[in-house]
Amino acid sequence: GALSDAIVNINNKSFITKFLGFAAASILISRRELISPFLFQALDAYRAALESHPLQSKVLTGASLAVIGDSLAQLRESRKAQKEYDVPRAASFAAFDACYRMFQHWVFPLIVSAGQGQVLYALFSKFSKDSLAFATAMERTILYQFGVVPFFYYPIFFTFTGFVQGLSLKETFDRARQGFLPCWARNLLFWIPTQMVMFGLVAEKWQIPFVCVMGILWSMILSAFAGKAN
Numbered sequence: 001g002a003l004s005d006a007i008v009n010i011n012n013k014s015f016i017t018k019f020l021g022f023a024a025a026s027i028l029i030s031r032r033e034l035i036s037p038f039l040f041q042a043l044d045a046y047r048a049a050l051e052s053h054p055l056q057s058k059v060l061t062g063a064s065l066a067v068i069g070d071s072l073a074q075l076r077e078s079r080k081a082q083k084e085y086d087v088p089r090a091a092s093f094a095a096f097d098a099c100y101r102m103f104q105h106w107v108f109p110l111i112v113s114a115g116q117g118q119v120l121y122a123l124f125s126k127f128s129k130d131s132l133a134f135a136t137a138m139e140r141t142i143l144y145q146f147g148v149v150p151f152f153y154y155p156i157f158f159t160f161t162g163f164v165q166g167l168s169l170k171e172t173f174d175r176a177r178q179g180f181l182p183c184w185a186r187n188l189l190f191w192i193p194t195q196m197v198m199f200g201l202v203a204e205k206w207q208i209p210f211v212c213v214m215g216i217l218w219s220m221i222l223s224a225f226a227g228k229a230n
Helices: 002-030 032-052 053-079 087-114 120-126 132-164 169-203 204-226
Strands: none
Touching: 032 053, 032 204, 053 087, 053 204, 087 132, 087 204, 120 132, 132 169, 169 204
16 A cells, blocks of 8 residues: 555665665775875875965965854754855854964964963972973963953954954944853863863974864854854
8 A cells, every 4th residue: 555655665765875875885995095095195285285385274274164164053053944044154254264363373382482381380290290291281271261362362253253244343342242251151161172182282383273173163163152243
């Protein structure tokens, strides 16, 4: 009957889906010797660009990944509320991230130079003699999260995203006043462990690319919470 035909069709679709999945996986596995060199070549090309044109590479990386993060957040929102893709919102994230990566390119070496871990090491060394690396990473993270982020990151964020999305100066200020503390709280929860890993384990020239990649997740969080200006 109709019910048995429907069950057969469902089973056929399920079988076809699984078959296509296994086939795709088999192709990827069988071609890994072709895929792996391509990935390594792309990484080598990016490393070369990072060394020859560090600022431009970091700016383009940050802006591109910020748009990806915002787009993923918008996609999630559109599934719930059937919203159209907000181009000014995406553009505001690209503009903000590009300008902020320029600032990071200048400020990261200062944070690294200022945060040598000596202050916190004087405290931690009472508990462990192998704590200088941990103290250094924590000191740099504290300098960044409690110095740079509240006084530079969020003023730049609210200014750029408000301007690109058409807010007046008063509307931008009101939005910043309402959103600053909730955004900063989320910022601390996400970035303190992330930057502990970055400052503790990642080489300096790779720190901004590392932050940009992690920034895809952060852009999704920030875009969902404070991306739309009006």
